[in-house]
Amino acid sequence: MINKLWALFIIIGIITFIITGDYEGLNATILNSGQKTFDMVIKIFPVIALWLGIMEIATASGLLKKLSNLFYPILKHLFPEIPKDNKALGYISSNIITNMFGLGNAATPFGLKAMKELQKLNKKRNEATRSMITFLVINTSGVTIFPTTVISLRMMYESKNPSEIIPICILTTFISLMIAIMIDKIFARRYQHE
Amino acid sequence: MSNLILPGIVIIVIIYGLYKKRDIYNDFTNGAKQSFNMIFEMFPSMLAMILGINLLLDSGFITKIFSIFSFKFLPVDIFPMAILRPISGSSTLAVLTNIFKVSGPDSLAGRIASIIQGSTDTTIYVLTLYFGTIGIKKIKYALTVGLISDLISIVTAIILVNIFFH
Known part of the structure; x- marks a missing residue:
């Protein structure tokens, strides 16, 4: 494709x-x-x-380990193939947290590290795994709670209420993230059967 | 508030490292060293994508095609924004700035554009960067699901802004 x-x-x-x-x-x-x-x-x-x-x-x-333990209850449903003590979970957590605050620059290295760890678990070196795709989908559908860049741009162009978009932004992110995860699960299942 | 997040992360990591009696200076330089390899690994796939993206954008194809559409609940400026969003972060930002300049941030177009910008990411860029760096060639259904989720975000943004603001 x-x-x-x-x-x-x-x-x-x-x-x-x-x-x-x-x-x-x-x-x-x-x-x-x-x-x-x-x-x-x-x-x-x-x-x-x-x-x-x-x-x-x-x-x-060991700080990363603590962070991934904190998020493990949620992450184990999203990434059933990653073993509990794998470093990837810590990197995934850090990537999602930095992304939530709209800090894309800091999130990228964490995401790259997460992918490298996921690649170590991969049996077919040049084929994407299910976990990799789920991680990408969460990343690209966006998890931002505080869109820093947009709000500062709105201020610059004299919006009457620059932050009025935040609640709708969070709602949009939440709805689309839930649907994206569902679609990802459907595709993953379909691909397994083929 | 958001200005304190990065320094906050740095200080927590350093203090925790000290508390665990780690050789933190050495750990830092060891970690930073890995970036050289990463840069080399990401270059070829980024080059391929940027060549394709720049040809498409610089040719003006997208703005020419979508200048013919316009609806009451969906301003015309949103189309190039929606098409560009998964492809290029910097050009989406340029379109957003232009919408703010022409129609204002509190217009229908301005609000929809703000939410699209805030609630989606540059899918193709992220995909190229991550898969390119670790050497994945077969991406399976990743792009399909990524683009569908962008489309859902955009449609959700348009519906919600129309319900809550206009």
């Missing part, structure tokens, strides 16, 4: 550029993407290094 989507983006993009006659823009876009990727990776590099450092202290001291 990712193959088709990728091809679709590239083909539609190039054809639209050609129809509008913007050949210079087309060439520039292709050539610049390497530089843009490099800039992006370089930009998150120090953030990842910093949080992996902090995270290592939390792992070595």
Whole structure:
């Protein structure tokens, strides 16, 4: 599926550029993407290094273990395949907590660590596991309680009540998260039977 | 309040490490060292995705297609926002800012856009980053479920804003 989507983006993009006659823009876009990727990776590099450092202290001291024990009653239903004492659960908890407060930058390294631990449990090295997909779905459907960026933008553009959206935001997040988890469970079951 | 969360995490982790008599300085540098490998592992898949995404966005395809739609309960500006949301975080933010500038944050479009921004994430980016870094090639049903959940968030946002604000 990712193959088709990728091809679709590239083909539609190039054809639209050609129809509008913007050949210079087309060439520039292709050539610049390497530089843009490099800039992006370089930009998150120090953030990842910093949080992996902090995270290592939390792992070595056993703090992460405590955190995952706290969330285990909920997590064991979402991730039935992860053994109780696995580090992945701690990283997943930290990722979800930081995401709740809209701190995407700090959440990414935790998410990457969680994925690495899940990969250690994986028997087919290049195939996604059920737990990995559930974790991604929770991540991408969003768990934000306090959307920091949106509220500061609303302030900047002189909203009469910048934070009025918070209750609806939480409600939307909750409804869509519940439905997403249900859909994920249905797909996982269907995939097992095939 | 939210400004204190990150420093709070840092200080709790450090104090707990000291309390457990860990070699915390060494632990920190060991952890940070792992980031080099991660960066190398994520680069190829990020490059592939950014090439595709930039071609699609820079060509102007999305804005051209969706400028023809408009409904009373669903302002036209929401379409590019909804399409871009799973693909690119920075361009969604640009569309959001533009909606605030043109219609204001307290308009129907402004409120729906705020909630879409606050309650969803950049699915394709997160998927590429996480699966690319650990070397997963077969993603199975991950993208399908991810995109369906984005769609649900967006539809929920539109319905709830219409019920509660307008």
